[in-house]
Amino acid sequence: MKNAENNDMRHTDAVCVNESQIAHPWWYNLKYLVIGIVFGITFVKAEIVSWFRIQEMFQLTSFHMYGVIGTAVVVGAISIQIIKRFNIKTVYGEEIVISEKKFNKGQIYGGLMFGIGWAITGACPGPLFAHIGAGFTVIAVTFISAVAGTWVYGYLRDKLPH
């Protein structure tokens, strides 16, 4: 497994990056649709997308969300260790790449802002998608507002402390 260090624009302020060098026809992306469906069902069925679950988490009245996130991190970390240890490749034989994140103050200021928004909306970006699918159509407005927030960040980026 490689640890990539990249300085292009796409890698700026991003964790989730497509590291594959292979170009495929568009329908290869359908596998991500399937993974997303399983993920979305999990979100709703475990009530992770419940506004109340987020209030519980921050009011420290339920273990549920801590259990979900904690288990996910442990499972993810063990998986990545296995990938590293056995040098597991992608299904196309590519070496798996995880880009290294550099610290900047945005993780503090932005993190606090997102945290405040998270408790207000009861949703991080993933649950916003699940809410819309689950029939809470008004959350489309929240989603558009989140896109606007991202755009304004991009516009102001050079003037903000990092």
Added chain:
Amino acid sequence: MLELIQQPWPWYVAGIFIGLTVPTLLIVGNKSFGISSNLRHICAACFPGNVSFFKYDWKKEIWNWFFAAGIVMGGFLAMNFLANPDAIEVANATKSNLRQAGVTDFTNLLPADVFSWDALLSLRGFFFMIVGGFLVGFGTRYAGGCTSGHAIMGLSSLQWPSLVATICFMIGGFISAWFVVPFLLSL
């Protein structure tokens, strides 16, 4: 079997499914798990303006939209075909806190008295749906990721900047849930 699926899933089942998304995305296509980047790709594809932050090859990232579209469809399927017939679970202490703050509906994933088209034009609705969404979009990008990118992908790959970000998400969340949300509910 269907009855089992219709029950609310316990935290460890959800945790395992979400955790396994990390290696699955890496192995099927070298993709790092993350969701908030979708918002940036929308900006890059639809209205990049003259902002260098949005000038990159977004077509390489359409896999992320397929993933997000899957989440929308998963939400639809779970709600319409696998729904739990009972009201959702809410801890009693939180229920009484929120009732005091003015929430009346505890039946669904979102309280209908706070999040609805009717509430959108009220001051309270404006803060919960519009300002809240703006903070999520601005904050996640400023932080470089959301719960999936930092708390799950970042912590799983043992990156300390992601730990800093996750701690700040939590601090912001605690401040918000204890002070901001009760105030906004009183509007």
